[in-house]
Amino acid sequence: MFPKSLDLLYVARTLTIGAAAATFFGTLWIVNGINAAYTSALVAFVLFAILALLTLGLAIACIRLFTTARSFTPSGDQQAMKHANRYINIATVVQIVANVAGSALLMLWGHADLVLPETVLTVGLYLLALAPLLRIPHYYLVGGFLTVLPIASVLCVPATILVAEEALQSWTVINGIVCGLAFLGLGAMNILLTARIRRGQYQQNGQAFVVQRSYSGLLKG
Numbered sequence: 121m122f123p124k125s126l127d128l129l130y131v132a133r134t135l136t137i138g139a140a141a142a143t144f145f146g147t148l149w150i151v152n153g154i155n156a157a158y159t160s161a162l163v164a165f166v167l168f169a170i171l172a173l174l175t176l177g178l179a180i181a182c183i184r185l186f187t188t189a190r191s192f193t194p195s196g197d198q199q200a201m202k203h204a205n206r207y208i209n210i211a212t213v214v215q216i217v218a219n220v221a222g223s224a225l226l227m228l229w230g231h232a233d234l235v236l237p238e239t240v241l242t243v244g245l246y247l248l249a250l251a252p253l254l255r256i257p258h259y260y261l262v263g264g265f266l267t268v269l270p271i272a273s274v275l276c277v278p279a280t281i282l283v284a285e286e287a288l289q290s291w292t293v294i295n296g297i298v299c300g301l302a303f304l305g306l307g308a309m310n311i312l313l314t315a316r317i318r319r320g321q322y323q324q325n326g327q328a329f330v331v332q333r334s335y336s337g338l339l340k341g
Contacts, residue, residue, distance in 0.1 A: 126204060127196025131254060132317040134208070135310040136185045138250075142307030143178040145243070146300045147171065152236060153296020156289040174304065181311045185318075192318050204253055215246040233279050236292050237270035240299045244270070247306070256313070262306040270295050 154167050194201060219242040223235045244266030251259035273294045280287040 126200055126254075127194040128317050129192050130194035130196060130201050130204070131256075132192065132314040133189065133194065134204075134254065135256075135314045136182065136189070139178070139185075139307040139310035139314070140182045142303045142310065143175060143182060146303035146307060147175045149236065149240070149296045149300030149303065151296075153293050153298075153300060156292035156296060158283075158286045158288060178304065178307055178311065181315075182307075185311065185314055188318070207253060208250065211246060211249045215242050215249075218242050233289060233291055234274065237274055237295045240266050240295050241270045243303070244268075258306060258309045262302055265302050266299055269299055 150171055151168075154164060154171075157164075159167070219239055222238045222242065226232065226234045226238060244263050247259050247263030248267060251263055273291055277290050277294065279289070279291055281290045282288070
């Protein structure tokens with residue numbers, strides 16, 4: 121089903137796009153989670169300040185990778201890359217449609233508190249759909265986590281929890297903060313891998329699995 125080999129620079133380009141998306145949406149999820157936590161103004165300020173610094177660092181790294189993209193043009197199997205692009209485009213459209221339709225139906229049925237868990241779930245499934253194509257371990261790990269946690273939180277945790285006489289929106293807090301951090305982590309790993317691929321620290325041997333082997337070595341280091 122999937123190409124046996126993908127140009128490493130094509131993989132790096134895909135990872136860069138994924139890092140930008142993870143930075144943007146991961147930040148939005150965390151903002152929703154912090155707002156739903158009803159923390160004190162001081163605590164909220166500190167959390168938002170930390171988030172702003174983290175997001176800014178990831179955003180700058182993504183911009184630098186995008187601005188140097190022309191110097192690292194993929195030159196491998198064109199058919200394999202066309203096949204990969206077609207698969208990614210289809211998976212992206214399916215994820216967007218499922219997310220929008222699911223969110224609209226949940227709000228129509230009076231379950232707005234399920235919108236964020238549903239969004240996270242669709243993103244997790246999307247990452248799992250890309251994982252066999254890119255053959256990179258952290259797509260399986262983060263995708264699985266973003267798929268399991270929303271379901272587990274809804275099934276095992278009440279929608280609201282009373283904390284200091286305030287109704288804490290637990291599903292939004294859990295999925296917003298925890299899943300948002302996991303998504304930002306995926307973005308950071310994408311950036312690191314892309315930078316190392318571009319620096320020539322991975323040697324292309326015509327097999328996409330070289331990315332996975334190199335990534336495993338990176339974890340050990």
